[in-house]
Amino acid sequence: MIACFVESPETMAYHMGTMVKISTELLGRLIALANAHDEEICGLLLGTAERIVEAQLCPNIAADPAHRFEIDPAALFAAHRAARAGGAQIIGNYHSHPYGSPMPSVTDAENAAPDGGYWLILGRGSARLWRALPGDGGRTRFIEAVLATD
Ligand SMILES: [Zn+2]
Secondary structure (H helix, E strand, O other): OEOOOOOOHHHHHHHHOOEEEEOHHHHHHHHHHHHOOOOOOEEEEEEOOOEEEEEEEEOEOOOOOOOOOOEOHHHHHHHHHHHHOOOOOEEEEEEEOOOOOOOOOHHHHHHOOOOOOEEEEEOOOOEEEEEEEEOHHHOEEEEEEEEEEO
16 A cells, blocks of 8 residues: 655656555554654654664654654664664654644755655654655755555
8 A cells, every 4th residue: 555645657756766665553653653742753763775664752852842853862872873783774764743744844854964864754644754865055855755554
């Protein structure tokens, strides 16, 4: 089942190379968690380029967590350390938009490093997956990837 939409045959072709799988159970768990919070939840996506295997919830240390997220650096550091020690690889992050859609916000684009990492955004009862890639003028642009549940 394909949980996201593509806009054109051209982007479809692009997306086919960036299809990422996630279990229905894990995606449902993340959406339920997001729905249960009025503030943005956030965390790290663990797995491979082809599959989100696990999602690690992290503290949101943003000053205004109802509208912003910032993953606790200590949690990020610990996850990188675990990955280097042979644990699950960090492939991106996730956060929720409690009052919004699962589209990247202007703030998200400003804060995202154009490193090819995946951004899973949870709206109210929905989720879409994006990749943060280099755009014009050193900015980051988000390209949607296909999130395939199984
Ligand atoms: Zn956002």
